[in-house]
Amino acid sequence: MIELRNLNVTYEQRPVLLGCNLQLAPGQVHGLVGLNGAGKTTLLNTLVGVVKPRQGEVLYNGLKLRHRQVGYLEASNYFYANITGQEYLGLFPNNSPTFNTDTWQQLLHLPLHQLIETYSTGMKKKLALLAVLKLDRDIVILDEPFNGLDMEASQLLKSIVLKLRERQKTIIITSHIFESLTSICDQIHYLDNGCIAETIEQSGFRHFEDRLFETIRKQQEELMQKVL
Numbered sequence: 001m002i003e004l005r006n007l008n009v010t011y012e013q014r015p016v017l018l019g020c021n022l023q024l025a026p027g028q029v030h031g032l033v034g035l036n037g038a039g040k041t042t043l044l045n046t047l048v049g050v051v052k053p054r055q056g057e058v059l060y061n062g063l064k065l066r067h068r069q070v071g072y073l074e075a076s077n078y079f080y081a082n083i084t085g086q087e088y089l090g091l092f093p094n095n096s097p098t099f100n101t102d103t104w105q106q107l108l109h110l111p112l113h114q115l116i117e118t119y120s121t122g123m124k125k126k127l128a129l130l131a132v133l134k135l136d137r138d139i140v141i142l143d144e145p146f147n148g149l150d151m152e153a154s155q156l157l158k159s160i161v162l163k164l165r166e167r168q169k170t171i172i173i174t175s176h177i178f179e180s181l182t183s184i185c186d187q188i189h190y191l192d193n194g195c196i197a198e199t200i201e202q203s204g205f206r207h208f209e210d211r212l213f214e215t216i217r218k219q220q221e222e223l224m225q226k227v228l
């Protein structure tokens, strides 16, 4: 079980997380949604220890969660200059008994011997994902993993997530495309006003989506009447 307890995060006096609490059951796929700027990436960065909370803690099975327990695919991927995809992958320890670059290549078709700066956005995303899979950590965090992926790669990513769940990994995934989460998540957590406002079970996904979109649509319509 991952537990976020009373997390408070502030950037230059501006609070982003305000007493945020969340419990994430193991071996499940957890979606994290919220509007732009709601604090999803901040929450994930705090979870892995990249951002230090002013208050609160993150526990894994009752102990402080350690960075090394997490494989983190960040929303923006950074790579050293002048290295190939193959060299990049070589920087990560292989903790998986089944990881095989050649087999993954049949699925991902990456030009591993080329410099990463020649890769497209989607290729960079796939490469960063491959490194996370090689690490084979118990907790896998995927921040906007569908960004830049084509239909084939998006479908593959969904299958990967479900396979990881079969292997008892705990997965946390964000996406702005709600329907990309509904087919793979066990629960979806809605971040609003600095805390988890709601946790939705599978049976409630459709209703939640309708409700949220209707609220947003009404707010937009009122404002649009003033400007258009």
Ligand SMILES: Nc1ncnc2c1ncn2[C@@H]1O[C@H](COP(=O)(O)OP(=O)(O)OP(=O)(O)O)[C@@H](O)[C@H]1O
Binding pocket: 011, 012, 016, 034, 035, 036, 037, 038, 039, 040, 041, 042, 043
């Ligand atoms: N390093 C930083 N310094 C100052 N403010 C920041 C920093 N990182 C994020 N913020 C601010 O914190 C708030 C939450 O940002 P965050 O990136 O966590 O949101 P998000 O929900 O992931 O957004 P999006 O859906 O747009 O990716 C935003 O108002 C953002 O401007």
